[in-house]
Amino acid sequence: MAEIRIENVFKYFGKVTAVNNVSLTVHDQEFVVLLGPSGCGKTTLLRAVAGLGLPDSGRISIGNREVTYLPPRERSISMVFQNYAIFPHMTVYDNVAFGLKMRKADKAEIDRNVRRAAEMLHIEEMLERFPSQMSGGQRQRVAVARAIAIKTDVLLMDEPLSNLDALLRLEMRAELKRLLADLHTTTIYVTHDQIEALSMGDRIAVMRNGEILQCDAPTTVYDQPANKFIGGFIGNPPMNFLLGQVQRHNGSLHVQVGDYALKPAPIYDSELKRYDGQQVVVGIRAENMEAMSQPAEDALQVRVMVVEPLGSQTLLTIKIHEDIIKLATHPDFPAVPDQDIWVRFPAEKIRLMDPQSGKTLLSS
Amino acid sequence: MTPPRRGKTNLTPYFLLLPSTLFLILFFAWPMFQTMVLAFRGEGVILNLREAPENGAAVTGQIRQSAQVILLGNRGIPVAAPAAVSGEEEAPSETGEEAASAAEPWYLIRGLDMANQAFEGWVPASYIREDEPETEGGPFTSGSVRRRDRDVRSEPGPISPVVAQVAQDTAVEIAGQRTVEIWYEVQGQTDSGETVTGWAPSRYLEVLSTGGEQVTGFVNRGDSGEWTLRYIERMFADREFIPALITTLLLIVLILPIQFLLAFIMALLLQSRLRGNTLFLYVFSIPLATSDLAVGIIWFSVFTQSGFLNSLLQGLGLITSPIVYLSVESKHFMILAVVLAEVWRATSIVMVIIVSGLQAVPESYLEAAELFGASLWQRVRYVILPLLKPSLQVALILRTILAFQVFGVVLAIAGRGMTVLANEAYRWYVEFRNPNMAAAYSGFILLLSMITAIFYLRSIRTQEEARE
Numbered sequence A: 001m002a003e004i005r006i007e008n009v010f011k012y013f014g015k016v017t018a019v020n021n022v023s024l025t026v027h028d029q030e031f032v033v034l035l036g037p038s039g040c041g042k043t044t045l046l047r048a049v050a051g052l053g054l055p056d057s058g059r060i061s062i063g064n065r066e067v068t069y070l071p072p073r074e075r076s077i078s079m080v081f082q083n084y085a086i087f088p089h090m091t092v093y094d095n096v097a098f099g100l101k102m103r104k105a106d107k108a109e110i111d112r113n114v115r116r117a118a119e120m121l122h123i124e125e126m127l128e129r130f131p132s133q134m135s136g137g138q139r140q141r142v143a144v145a146r147a148i149a150i151k152t153d154v155l156l157m158d159e160p161l162s163n164l165d166a167l168l169r170l171e172m173r174a175e176l177k178r179l180l181a182d183l184h185t186t187t188i189y190v191t192h193d194q195i196e197a198l199s200m201g202d203r204i205a206v207m208r209n210g211e212i213l214q215c216d217a218p219t220t221v222y223d224q225p226a227n228k229f230i231g232g233f234i235g236n237p238p239m240n241f242l243l244g245q246v247q248r249h250n251g252s253l254h255v256q257v258g259d260y261a262l263k264p265a266p267i268y269d270s271e272l273k274r275y276d277g278q279q280v281v282v283g284i285r286a287e288n289m290e291a292m293s294q295p296a297e298d299a300l301q302v303r304v305m306v307v308e309p310l311g312s313q314t315l316l317t318i319k320i321h322e323d324i325i326k327l328a329t330h331p332d333f334p335a336v337p338d339q340d341i342w343v344r345f346p347a348e349k350i351r352l353m354d355p356q357s358g359k360t361l362l363s364s
Numbered sequence B: 001m002t003p004p005r006r007g008k009t010n011l012t013p014y015f016l017l018l019p020s021t022l023f024l025i026l027f028f029a030w031p032m033f034q035t036m037v038l039a040f041r042g043e044g045v046i047l048n049l050r051e052a053p054e055n056g057a058a059v060t061g062q063i064r065q066s067a068q069v070i071l072l073g074n075r076g077i078p079v080a081a082p083a084a085v086s087g088e089e090e091a092p093s094e095t096g097e098e099a100a101s102a103a104e105p106w107y108l109i110r111g112l113d114m115a116n117q118a119f120e121g122w123v124p125a126s127y128i129r130e131d132e133p134e135t136e137g138g139p140f141t142s143g144s145v146r147r148r149d150r151d152v153r154s155e156p157g158p159i160s161p162v163v164a165q166v167a168q169d170t171a172v173e174i175a176g177q178r179t180v181e182i183w184y185e186v187q188g189q190t191d192s193g194e195t196v197t198g199w200a201p202s203r204y205l206e207v208l209s210t211g212g213e214q215v216t217g218f219v220n221r222g223d224s225g226e227w228t229l230r231y232i233e234r235m236f237a238d239r240e241f242i243p244a245l246i247t248t249l250l251l252i253v254l255i256l257p258i259q260f261l262l263a264f265i266m267a268l269l270l271q272s273r274l275r276g277n278t279l280f281l282y283v284f285s286i287p288l289a290t291s292d293l294a295v296g297i298i299w300f301s302v303f304t305q306s307g308f309l310n311s312l313l314q315g316l317g318l319i320t321s322p323i324v325y326l327s328v329e330s331k332h333f334m335i336l337a338v339v340l341a342e343v344w345r346a347t348s349i350v351m352v353i354i355v356s357g358l359q360a361v362p363e364s365y366l367e368a369a370e371l372f373g374a375s376l377w378q379r380v381r382y383v384i385l386p387l388l389k390p391s392l393q394v395a396l397i398l399r400t401i402l403a404f405q406v407f408g409v410v411l412a413i414a415g416r417g418m419t420v421l422a423n424e425a426y427r428w429y430v431e432f433r434n435p436n437m438a439a440a441y442s443g444f445i446l447l448l449s450m451i452t453a454i455f456y457l458r459s460i461r462t463q464e465e466a467r468e
């Protein structure tokens, strides 16, 4: 059992609050991805869990044992550093074997584990090389191999695939996921890359300015972002945002965008009452809008500005009222610039948010 | 667009090469070369005997410096300019400066000797106190005998036959003057035992006795040099050589491990970012600013009979009468005192080098090592020490070379009670005025330093190099 509990952790660097009241529980054998823009405190949080930068306040425990102020070696953790930190004076083999050697494993076991890790990361040909004789991506793989060569309760990875080419990253992603499932370790995985986050994580914790904004399953984070920031940060293209006005028609509330009246899903009803007559932000993902070449009921007529065929889908840039948004359609959809099309907004896919705080209008 | 020309030589390194080469030659190679030449070349150890009393005459034989010779005769060879008397004219260039410097004015004097007999003969001008000449600037015509009774000789030359003896203060007439360089006809033995005769200028010879039939003397110094291993052999055979070498090596063996251990611990302490560690740095660096002789004197004053240590022990009531620490009988104690002083003095230089090396070791390596389970000792052993290798190498080379030159501290603490190599070089140069032997010792120190430097450079190579 190695559940990681992070409770109300703060970490300051001078005036900067790098980690701001973070609480997060990573269940035993769970794979949680920390996702957030550069400088949001992902590394700092990870280092606090590793014991490399002690938090200024708060509590961290691993498997029912409080470790907040324990040195790293007493925590049963392994880590891939963002800057690799592989030892320049050792061969790849010795680097990968380092953790095992420190644990005084016997030669055969070291050799077995080193070769297994090296094979997994496709560096078995380079075991005799020194880090200075390798490319950045190869060094990164050595760092990952070093981390997975030892068996620990917790594995912390700080952007372990950031330097690999797209193809290798794709392959590595799947392999890492499989391996980690086999190892039964509890993993915190830091990344910038939302695709990586969505595809690998059991849950995604989205961070901004030292805070965790939302921690949910990938589909939840994608479809039901807790706020505007997450919607805009995750997904390619990002979520579209339209400014609308809450109005009451025939006793029911709906959101007026230009001359188009949106009927939101019933779950918003209670919150929407408080916004009667005020502005709200309407969030909708590009692929969740229905585009039609013929006029239809409930559909809004819009003009196509740009057409971007992407292979698996075609992106249309359209203008609704004041806002310019992106719309994903099937590649077969006939569209040319300056053409009029009709768009429908499915009520269950619409997210409504407060224009000031960006928070989703859901009383949770 | 013109493609970049291939093979265009880059001149910048050559511009840099020039000043560095010049610097090396001027301040390093040339003086060192000169010193080394001294160790292998005896300048002025061979005296050439010539067929006739002139510089260009054929050489009849060679006699070694300090060999005993018989002086068969002398001749005053006139030198064109009377250098010593008027002193206003330059010596003629053809005879060269050497001849001019050896030139000596003689007076032909007339007067009455001690037996009241009239005489005429030659004396060195320095024997005569001249009267003022009648005309301003004119030649001296009369004078009196200076200070004591003098021999008057038939010819200019210190071993020419004596014609008269003239008493002190006798008034004489100066009838003539000649500036001469004295040459002796010499009989002596060459290295191979052959007897040779020939002429040599007087300045190379020392006259021992003028009485009796034979005038004897010895070769003061020669006029030409030779390449020789004599100084080296003499150094190895020197009574003090082995003790000096052993003491030097012993000091290195004792001091270096202590120093490196201490310096390393001090450096780690400074790196640990404890509060007030800059203060430590300053305190540790004080000895850096102290001269080695001063350090020696400080420690000497600790260990003397009435020194700090004795007064402390007496004050504590541990001893009743002062202990004599530094005496020839207690060599081990002297060595201990020198080790203490050297450790105190030179550990900080090692520390400073190690600290700068440690600062170049990125924190993340240590963090990674710690994270992967390395204890403090394992971090030192597997990460810090290997990454510090270049700094350690520099520190080792520097310290060992400096240790071969240890001098001031030993001199101050042990005096002549203990000797090291540099001490011997100093002694030969200053006490025995023998630059050749001093150069031999210096050369030996240089050789040892170079060997150790090369040894360190080759043995503590980084692993990358070793694998290639």
Ligand SMILES: Nc1ncnc2c1ncn2[C@@H]1O[C@H](COP(=O)(O)OP(=O)(O)OP(=O)(O)O)[C@@H](O)[C@H]1O
Pocket (backbone or CB within 6 Å): A013, A014, A016, A017, A018, A036, A037, A038, A039, A040, A041, A042, A043, A044, A045, A082, A192
């Ligand atoms: N040692 C430090 N001293 C001072 N400020 C620091 C230090 N380390 C991090 N910070 C600051 O703390 C904040 C969080 O940094 P952190 O390294 O955790 O970001 P990150 O999310 O890992 O970013 P990235 O994705 O670029 O790696 C940043 O504003 C950074 O400037």
Ligand SMILES: [Mg+2]
Pocket (backbone or CB within 6 Å): A042, A043, A044, A082, A158
């Ligand atoms: Mg980071």
